[in-house]
Amino acid sequence: MKKEMMGYEEALNITLETISPLNSERVELTECTGRIIAEDIYSPVYSPSVDASMKDGYAVRSGEIASATSQNRVRLNIIGTAAAGLPADTAISRGTAVRILTGAKIPEGADAVLADEFARREGDIVAIFENAEPGRNILPKGDDVKSGERIAAKGTRLSPGMIGILAAAGFGALPVCHRPRVAIVATGDELLVPGQPPSEGKLYASNLYILNAWCRRLGMTSTLSLVKDSPDSITEKLAESVAASDAVMTIGGAWTGDRDFVAETLNALGWKQLFHRIRMGPGKAVGFGVLNRKPIFMLPGGPPSNLMAFLQIALPGLLKLGGCMRPYLPRMRVKLSETLKSRDILWTHFVYGTFRDSEEYSFFDPEPLRLVADRLRSIARAEGVIAIPEGVKSLLAGDVIPAQLLV
Numbered sequence: 001m002k003k004e005m006m007g008y009e010e011a012l013n014i015t016l017e018t019i020s021p022l023n024s025e026r027v028e029l030t031e032c033t034g035r036i037i038a039e040d041i042y043s044p045v046y047s048p049s050v051d052a053s054m055k056d057g058y059a060v061r062s063g064e065i066a067s068a069t070s071q072n073r074v075r076l077n078i079i080g081t082a083a084a085g086l087p088a089d090t091a092i093s094r095g096t097a098v099r100i101l102t103g104a105k106i107p108e109g110a111d112a113v114l115a116d117e118f119a120r121r122e123g124d125i126v127a128i129f130e131n132a133e134p135g136r137n138i139l140p141k142g143d144d145v146k147s148g149e150r151i152a153a154k155g156t157r158l159s160p161g162m163i164g165i166l167a168a169a170g171f172g173a174l175p176v177c178h179r180p181r182v183a184i185v186a187t188g189d190e191l192l193v194p195g196q197p198p199s200e201g202k203l204y205a206s207n208l209y210i211l212n213a214w215c216r217r218l219g220m221t222s223t224l225s226l227v228k229d230s231p232d233s234i235t236e237k238l239a240e241s242v243a244a245s246d247a248v249m250t251i252g253g254a255w256t257g258d259r260d261f262v263a264e265t266l267n268a269l270g271w272k273q274l275f276h277r278i279r280m281g282p283g284k285a286v287g288f289g290v291l292n293r294k295p296i297f298m299l300p301g302g303p304p305s306n307l308m309a310f311l312q313i314a315l316p317g318l319l320k321l322g323g324c325m326r327p328y329l330p331r332m333r334v335k336l337s338e339t340l341k342s343r344d345i346l347w348t349h350f351v352y353g354t355f356r357d358s359e360e361y362s363f364f365d366p367e368p369l370r371l372v373a374d375r376l377r378s379i380a381r382a383e384g385v386i387a388i389p390e391g392v393k394s395l396l397a398g399d400v401i402p403a404q405l406l407v
Contacts, residue, residue, distance in 0.1 A: 007390050008280040008312065008348040015288050015313055018274060019295050021323040022178040022246060029167060032158050034219045035176040036323040041152040043169040046142035050105040053082070055137040058119055058126055059098040059110035062134045070129045078124050082107055097126055106138055113137035145169045155325025177323030182215050182222045183241035184208055186251040187262060188301065189229045206376060207251045207306045211299075214310065220318065229253070235265045242269075242294050247321055249314055252301030254285040262298055263287065271296055279347040279390065283309035288317070295321065303375045308350050311385065311404070329404040334364040334384070336401060341394040348390045352382035353403075364403050383407045 006014075024038035053059065059082065068074040076097040082088040084103030092098055092109035099121075100106075100113055111134045118130035144165070145151060151165050152158070158166075158176075166174065191205040192198070208224050215222040223245065227237045234253070241248045253262035254276075263276060269291055276287035276298065286309035287298035297314040299306050311329065319327030334355065342349055356363040364386055367378040384403040388395055395401060 005277050005279050005284075006275055007346075008278055009390070011275050011278040011280075011286075011288070011313060012316060014274050015295075015317045016320050016327065018288075018290065019317050019320045022180065022321060024175045024177055024323075026173050027176050028173050029163065029171055032166075032174050032176060033160060033163055035158050035174075035179075037152045037154060037156050037158060038175040038177045038323055040150055040154050041166065041169075041171070041174065043145045043147055043149050043151050045145065045170050046147050047145040047168040048103075048139055048141060048143065050087075051141050052084075052139045053100045053102055053104050053106060053113045053137060054139050055113055055115045056101050057113050057115040057137065058128070059088075059092060059100045059107050059113055060128070060132065061092060061094070061110060062112040062132055062136070064094065065112075065114065065128050066131050068128045068131050073127045073129050075122075075125050075127050078121070078126055080107070097128075099126075111135065111138075153325070155323055157324065178246075180220045180246045180318055180321045181244070182220050182318060183225065183245035183248045184211050184215070184222055184251065185225045185227060185234075185237055185241055185248065186301075187227050187229055187234055187253040191226050193226060205251075207299075207301065207303055210303075210307060210379070211249060211251070211310055214315065215318070218315075218319070218322075220322065229261060231261045231265055231268075234261050235268060238265060238291075239269060242291050242296070245294065247295045247297070247318060248291075249297045249299055249310070251299050251306055254287060254298045254300045266291065266296065266298065278313075279344075280308075280312065281343070281347055281349050283312060283350070285309070286313050288313060303379055304352070307379055308385070311406075312350065329385075329406070331402045331404055333361060333400055334386070334403045335361040336386070336395055336397055336399045337363045337365045339394060339397045340366060340386075340388055342388045342392060345391060345393055349388040351386050351388070352378055352384075353386065354381055354383045355403075361400060364401075 065074045079096045080088040080090050081099040082104035083101045087105040088098045088107040098107045112132040114132045120127045145168050186205050186208045192202045194204045212222050227233050250262050271289045271291035273289040282305040285300035289296050299309045316327040352367040353364045386403045
């Protein structure tokens with residue numbers, strides 16, 4: 001272990017502490033799904049705005065029908081009708097009921113709604129053969145949303161359900177964080193864009209498209225570039241990308257080989273390097289810094305290392321840039337199906353794997369990436385990632401541990 005290499009947790013903390021969210025913009029509610037809310041949102045209204053019926057039936061005084069059965073029917077005079085937006089114009093008193101439809105305001109004097117199936121209408125009389133306790137089939141005022149209640153927390157990703165609550169509170173537009181514009185730059189003379197004719201000794205730039213897919217999946221916009229292994233070409237592309245984007249990710253050229261020029265060109269451009277190479281595997285060659293106040297993520301080129309460096313360092317940073325207050329992959333508890341040993345107790349080791357259902361916990365089956373030829377297949381199959389943390393010698397079969405979700 002090189003003494004100058006920092007640990008994974010320290011590197012992640014530095015990344016998140018360095019990055020601040022982008023400014024906000026106001027967006028129509030119809031376009032807010034999946035966006036990050038930029039400030040706490042409080043409801044200005046109650047929803048529903050009145051105590052409302054949850055059923056078609058009859059608004060009644062519960063005490064009057066407490067003894068109602070099929071053999072002992074209680075008969076009440078129907079004195080009006082209430083519908084959603086059209087309340088009854090009379091209060092319920094002893095011996096009376098109001099015909100009420102779903103969503104209608106509960107008439108004064110009523111404390112329950114008896115559903116249609118427990119009554120029979122006989123002209124202006126309703127014969128009731130079931131009781132209804134106080135509050136039966138009544139949706140209280142503000143049950144969905146209360147005036148002054150916080151209904152969306154800053155940094156929350158807006159799900160369809162959250163959109164529904166915000167609509168119920170009357171919001172037609174919301175302040176949301178700008179979506180990060182991410183430039184993804186892959187370096188290498190051997191790389192081709194998918195769709196080009198194959199050529200001996202060349203590879204299609206799969207890493208470029210994996211990272212693009214992740215960015216697009218999380219609502220970011222991205223631009224893709226392939227650059228030859230030339231310091232001048234890399235310098236030109238990086239300068240252009242920094243100027244046009246909110247963040248830049250490079251792929252390849254992050255190590256110390258004869259044609260690994262990315263760190264060299266970033267230094268020439270004057271970036272502030274915060275770390276380069278950390279004690280995590282795969283992905284140890286990852287680097288992070290700032291150029292013109294823009295975050296720059298330098299990622300290794302090997303597929304397992306590239307994706308893991310992205311997931312564990314770059315992705316949390318990009319989520320923080322986009323305003324997310326919990327900038328991490330979702331997690332769940334899983335049971336490990338086999339024992340995993342750390343290759344170096346001073347490092348954090350990450351393992352790809354798949355999930356298998358069981359009665360109590362899903363099992364996590366590791367994908368050990370034993371064969372170089374199996375790299376992309378293992379990544380394609382992977383449904384999650386688990387960590388053997390720094391300082392831990394091994395995780396035992398049957399241990400219940402957190403897993404990051406990739407699907």
